[in-house]
Amino acid sequence: MKFRTFIKLSVFAIFILFTFISKFVFALDADFKLNHYHDYAAITNYLKTIHEKFPQLTDLKSIGKTKSGKDIWLLTISASEKTKNQTQSAICIIGNLEGNHLAGTEQILYTADFITRNYGKVDSITRIVDKHAFYLIPSVNFDAAQHYFQKPQYETQTNLSPEDEDDDGLIDEDGPEDLNGDGLITQMRLSDSDGKWFSDSSDARLLRKADPLKGQKGIYRVELEGIDNDGDELYNEDPPGGTILNMNFPYKYPRFKTHAGSYPLSAPETHALVDFILAHREIALIQIYGFDDNLLNPPSRPAKQLSENKKEEATSRRERRLEELNIEPQDLFYFQKISKIYKKMTQTTGNFPIQSTPGNFGQWLYFHFGVPAFTTRIWWPPQAETIKNPERKSDSTRIESTQKPKEIKNPPPKSSSNEELSWLKWMDTTRQGQGFLPWEKFKHPTLGEVEIGGFHPFFKSNPPVELLAGSAPNHLNFSLYLANLIPEIKISEINCEKQNDAVYLLTVKITKTGFLPVKTIFAQERQLGKPVIVRLNLNSGQLLSGTKQTKLKNLVLDSAEEKLEWLILKERDSKIVLEVLSETAGQLQQAIILK
Secondary structure: OOOHHHHHHHHHHHHHHHHHHHHHHHHOOOOOOOOOOOOOHHHHHHHHHHHHHHHOOOOEEEEOOOOOOEEEEEEEEOOHHOOOOOOOOEEEEOOOOOOOOOHHHHHHHHHHHHHHHHHHHHHOHHHHHOEEEEEOOOOOOHHHHHHHHHOEEEEEEEEOOOHHHOOOOOOOOOOOOOOOOEEEOOOEEEOOOOOOEEEEOOOOOEEEEEOOHHHHOEEEEEEEEOOOOOOOOOOEEEEEOOEEEHOOOOOOOOOOOOOOOOOOOOHHHHHHHHHHHOOOOOOOEEEOOOOOOOOOOOOOHHHHHOOOOHHHHOOHHHHHHHHOOOOOHHHHHHHHHHHHHHHHHHHOOOOOOOOOOOOOOOHHHHHOOOOHHHHHHHOOOOOOOHHHHOOOOOOOOOOOOOOOOOOHHHHHHOOOHHHHHHHHHHHHOOOOOEEEEEEEEEEEEEEEEEEEEOOOOOOOOOOOOOHHHHHHHHHHHHHHHHHHHEEEEEEEEEEEEEEEOOOEEEEEEEEEEEEOOOOOOHHHHOOOOOEEEEEEOOOOOHHHHHHEEEEEEEOOOOOOEEEEEEEEEOOOOOOEEEEEEEEEEEEEEEEEEEO
């Protein structure tokens, strides 16, 4: 209880202080406006502009290339020379692994602009950048993201690695086509007595999958808009590309699953990202913008920590999935406390579906790299429960309708169909119906009469950009808050007592500050990364007690400290050098003159 009480007070104090500072900081932000989504060329140009404008504060380089040859950009923001030799702790913020999460890329561009413009002008920003480096990777999956900016617009999460998805010996031969010429790839539905879909009674625009066990019978067959290019009576089953990057990481890699890739890190994008991360052990924490989420939905206790009764109650898909992760209980506490702060800072509430998949990046970071990763999608879908309640107010991170649909008298049960119903209600009441193509008849060259319609590509994945602009300051605020939680190592006390003419007792106290531990408990127990090392360099003389190199183990709590002692035989006025080496909390060197 002492540990938890201490941590709660620490994180609450940091939150109060940072909330006060941020009110002043964000009042200064009047230049940057999010008014459109940026394509690869615009992102490249924008990052180069920032680097040219702030050459002493930033560094821009490519950490690899996508399958089509686009650079995966890394913008480093740091005011310290320590960044060059990787002795300064860092926070890494990564966006758009999925390719269709454009909002994450824009948030990182916003973050880069704000920090560079305000460094040296706002004390809180200056202090953070002086202490920690920022590694910003706006997008990893530029190839999938580019479909947003091309015609026809087609939403996918796969990169451009070729894949034979229908096992016919041909590669990428059957992709979608824009049959009705509206610039969008949507869906086709056609009447079929053996179909698996029928119109939703709540809204005929939606389709619900028939459940034979409930006596339901489908009347529609549903396909992606296009034709059967390879003549195998399947439609659009082998489009260009093939690997979903967020399924291509080694932890719990879903071998043999479609779109997972040929093997872990088979995609050039994931391979480049992992190479970068492994080469930068100074990264203390990572923030990811994508469709995974552990901030609104933090991990819960692992199964081994639950009572038998609780195990029986843990029947939901979400609870079963999180139990399998086996995150260390002490680490769970950090995730859960930071989740509470995230909800307060972004003013986000609600229960939203988790879209995590095996082989994802966030889990690899915790279980293989040993560093906590905080993931969020920035903007969540509207919920049927909130739409029906006229008393609930909308906020900048979850836009919802305040008009009560007359046809919904009670909250409908949670399902994918109900989620889509929420999208329609929100679209009708706030977007003048834009976002869904009404079903219209079309003469298909081989299928005969079909109907083409459905949600627009990217409509459910990204907010209208003006709404993203409303939530951007809150998420920037949270990123800066996370940077304040990074651990720091300090030499808090040095005492050198002369015992006789040539013998000295050297006592040193090493203190760790910052909410997060130097290493997660999971990483400590599995020896992921190096421990904090204290090294004593005598040059000459003799060590009578103690060791020249000591590994520290107890630097977990904020203000935690360890006391070390050495008995040294060495001449008066000679110098010894004390080094404190930490991968994630910085490195120190202190010269000591024996008097």
